[in-house]
Amino acid sequence: MSLKKQDDMDHNAWLKSQDLTAIETAFLTTLIWLDKRLRIVDYLELLETMYYRANLQMPKSHTEQYDLDNKFWYWYPLYSLGSLSIIAYLLAAVSGALLGFYYAPSTAGAAAQGDPTAAYDSMVMIMTDVQFGFMLRSIHRWSAQFMVAAVFLHMLRVYFTGAYKEPREVNWILGVVLIALTLLFGFSGYVLPWKQLSFWAAQIGVELALATPIIGEWAAQLLFGGFTLGQATLVRMYILHVFVLPFVVTALIAIHVGIVWVQGIAEPH
Amino acid sequence: MTDDTTPMTDGGTDEEARTDGGPPATVPPDDETPTWSERKERSQGLAQLTYQYFERSRREDEDLRTESTYVERDVLGFPTWPHETIRNLAITSFFLGIMLLVASIMPGHFGDPANPGSTPAIILPDWYLYWSFGLLKLDPINPDLAVLGGNIVMSNELLGLIAHGAIFGVITLVPFLNKGNARRPVEEPGWAALGVAGVILAITLAVLAIQNFFPVPLELLFSLVFMLPVAGGVITYAVLKTMREGYMYDLNRRYYMLRPPK
Ligand code: HEM
Numbered sequence: 001m002s003l004k005k006q007d008d009m010d011h012n013a014w015l016k017s018q019d020l021t022a023i024e025t026a027f028l029t030t031l032i033w034l035d036k037r038l039r040i041v042d043y044l045e046l047l048e049t050m051y052y053r054a055n056l057q058m059p060k061s062h063t064e065q066y067d068l069d070n071k072f073w074y075w076y077p078l079y080s081l082g083s084l085s086i087i088a089y090l091l092a093a094v095s096g097a098l099l100g101f102y103y104a105p106s107t108a109g110a111a112a113q114g115d116p117t118a119a120y121d122s123m124v125m126i127m128t129d130v131q132f133g134f135m136l137r138s139i140h141r142w143s144a145q146f147m148v149a150a151v152f153l154h155m156l157r158v159y160f161t162g163a164y165k166e167p168r169e170v171n172w173i174l175g176v177v178l179i180a181l182t183l184l185f186g187f188s189g190y191v192l193p194w195k196q197l198s199f200w201a202a203q204i205g206v207e208l209a210l211a212t213p214i215i216g217e218w219a220a221q222l223l224f225g226g227f228t229l230g231q232a233t234l235v236r237m238y239i240l241h242v243f244v245l246p247f248v249v250t251a252l253i254a255i256h257v258g259i260v261w262v263q264g265i266a267e268p269h
Numbered sequence: 270m271t272d273d274t275t276p277m278t279d280g281g282t283d284e285e286a287r288t289d290g291g292p293p294a295t296v297p298p299d300d301e302t303p304t305w306s307e308r309k310e311r312s313q314g315l316a317q318l319t320y321q322y323f324e325r326s327r328r329e330d331e332d333l334r335t336e337s338t339y340v341e342r343d344v345l346g347f348p349t350w351p352h353e354t355i356r357n358l359a360i361t362s363f364f365l366g367i368m369l370l371v372a373s374i375m376p377g378h379f380g381d382p383a384n385p386g387s388t389p390a391i392i393l394p395d396w397y398l399y400w401s402f403g404l405l406k407l408d409p410i411n412p413d414l415a416v417l418g419g420n421i422v423m424s425n426e427l428l429g430l431i432a433h434g435a436i437f438g439v440i441t442l443v444p445f446l447n448k449g450n451a452r453r454p455v456e457e458p459g460w461a462a463l464g465v466a467g468v469i470l471a472i473t474l475a476v477l478a479i480q481n482f483f484p485v486p487l488e489l490l491f492s493l494v495f496m497l498p499v500a501g502g503v504i505t506y507a508v509l510k511t512m513r514e515g516y517m518y519d520l521n522r523r524y525y526m527l528r529p530p531k
Contacts, residue, residue, distance in 0.1 A: 050350075083357075084364050091368060114384030127379060138376035139369065146368050148397040159443070159464050162452040169444035176441050186395055199383035200392040204405070211426030229385065266452070 075161065079265065081154035086253065088147035093246065095140040102126045102133070105238035107194060107231045119194040119234060144186055151182050163266035171259045174252060181249050188241040194234060202229055202237070391481055403474030404436075405429035409491055455516070458509035466502035473497050 011032050015025065034040055102125060106118035116124070126133040155175060158164055164172035187205070191198045206227065209220040217227075223240075225232025394402055408425045423431075447460055454461035473494040476483060480490055 080360055083360070087361055087364055088368065091365065110382070113386040114382060116382040120382045123379065134376055135373060138372040141377055142372040142375075143368050145395070145397070146364075146371075148395075152397070156464070156468065160454055160461065162447075162450075162457070162460075164444045165448065165450065166444070172444045173441055176437060180437065183398060183401070186397060190395055193379070194383045195380040196383055196389050197380050197393065199385065200389060201394050204392065204402075208405070208426050208430060211424050212430060213427070 075157075078153070078157040078161075081150050081157055082257075082260075085147055085150040085154055086257075088143045088150055089249075089253070091143040092140055092147060095136055095143060096242070098136055099126065099140055100242060102130055103192070105192065105234050107234055117194050119192065123193045144189060148182055148186055151179050155179060161266065165266070168259075168263060168266060171256060171263070174256050174259070178249065178252055178256060181245060181252070185241065185245050185249065188237045188245065191234070191237040192241060199229060202233060206233075393479065396475070399475035399478040400471040401433065401474075402478035403476070403494075404432045406477055406480070407432060455509050455512050458506045458513070461509055462502040462506040465505040466498040469501040470494075470498040 015028060015032075020028070031040070102122055104118045104122040109118045109121065110116065123137070127137055128134075130136070158172065158175070187201070191202045191205075202224065206220055206224045206229065209223060210216045210227065212219055220227055223236060225236045393399070405426065407428055411421045411423070411425055411428050413421045447457070451457045454464075477490065477494050480487060483490060485493075
């Protein structure tokens with residue numbers, strides 16, 4: 001073997017041997033020149049594969065394959081409710097992050113009882129002064145409501161299709177935790193603007209926590225920062241809403257979907 | 270082509286046509302395969318039990334695999350690209366679009382600032398917590414004891430909390446109470462009826478939470494909260510049972526059409 005560079009494929013000789021028009025020669029010369037440097041052939045191959053994949057025949061549908069009652073497809077859209085929860089969750093996360101740039105979790109600034117606080121004012125500022133802010137808050141609220149609705153309905157679909165049975169019990173229990181946390185997400189968010197309704201909803205929360213036997217006072221301290229509502233309550237709800245819950249819920253959703261991935265969707269039969 | 274070609278499930282025996290790339294690539298646990306306990310000596314306690322179990326379960330898998338006549342083949346599935354991807358994109362954009370549309374036409378209003386000094390006439394959370402709020406208004410059924418001179422045993426808040434716990438508890442237990450492999454509601458009318466009753470209860474409890482908006486006497490409303498779910502459950506049960514009879518009737522008819530009674 002010599003170290004001399006060998007040209008196994010003498011493209012130029014091949015070009016000369018063909019009887020080509022000027023245009024064809026120019027095109028091929030350019031193509032060969034580019035291909036030697038950029039391996040265009042590989043990408044053309046990829047494109048070709050994609051082309052053939054895209055023109056595949058539709059495979060048998062699930063109902064055909066398993067010879068199910070042909071009315072069963074009615075239910076299929078309900079199988080997207082879990083994904084819809086995730087989509088709504090993501091939209092809420094993005095709009096929430098943007099709201100976070102302007103929102104101030106503080107009860108300062110109220111000279112007398114019933115005066116707007118800094119938190120309330122920052123919400124008003126978002127809705128009236130910030131570009132697109134009114135829409136932003138609306139998107140955040142609605143995506144949250146859509147998420148809760150989707151989660152409720154997703155749970156019903158799992159229940160009525162019997163999809164929680166062995167071996168999917170763990171995912172059902174994870175789901176129960178997830179729906180509870182989703183509701184807590186909603187509750188803590190509801191408190192943040194420190195409106196009349198926010199305040200009194202939180203008040204009911206404190207009373208409930210205090211009514212719990214044994215751990216009641218401790219729970220009230222932990223969640224609401226005391227027995228009467230104030231700055232501490234607001235900050236705790238804020239941290240819960242923008243720090244603790246996002247991490248916990250995101251992780252649990254990842255595990256939940258990971259388990260679905262491993263176990264597969266429960267087949268209707 | 271070897272002689273010991275096993276027939277494939279589709280009737281052919283052509284080795285070339287095998288789409289599964291031959292026998293399973295997993296190594297059978299013969300003498301040469303180290304067992305889990307040999308890989309690392311684990312001779313006591315939970316570690317040993319764990320590895321004993323792993324050995325058993327791998328053995329079980331292998332046995333099942335050897336006994337099975339099932340030939341692995343390419344999965345006849347739904348291609349990720351483009352079918353699944355495009356379907357998902359369509360669903361996602363549709364849903365995002367709906368959310369943005371609703372957000373832009375119904376931005377919602379913003380209430381007054383908090384005033385710890387004046388309790389508003391109506392305290393309400395968002396709609397999805399109405400059911401929970403309704404559970405806090407169960408005071409008419411809070412048990413009282415004659416010994417305590419008609420005093421209630423627990424505060425109404427505690428009763429509400431216990432009701433929450435009971436509901437979450439029952440929901441959590443569902444997979445352990447309802448076993449078997451039935452999937453369709455018609456197969457288990459009782460469980461479907463329970464589900465429908467639960468949904469209706471959530472709705473009636475929500476109505477109880479916003480009772481001020483309903484011009485119904487409180488007593489009647491309170492009875493309805495518990496009667497309607499029961500009624501809904503009974504109706505569901507009856508409908509599903511009837512549907513089941515219908516299916517059986519169809520099946521029987523087909524059977525007798527094929528094999529008319531003598
Ligand atoms: C944050 C809330 C939740 C998210 C994001 C979520 C997401 C998902 C997704 C994407 C799937 C795949 C199948 C489908 O979309 O239908 C799924 C399946 C499942 N989910 Fe959820 N889920 C949530 C809450 C719940 C709740 C509340 C329950 C029930 C208590 C639950 C129980 C299950 C079960 C048992 C499956 C497996 C169903 C099957 O294999 O057919 N999930 N979840």
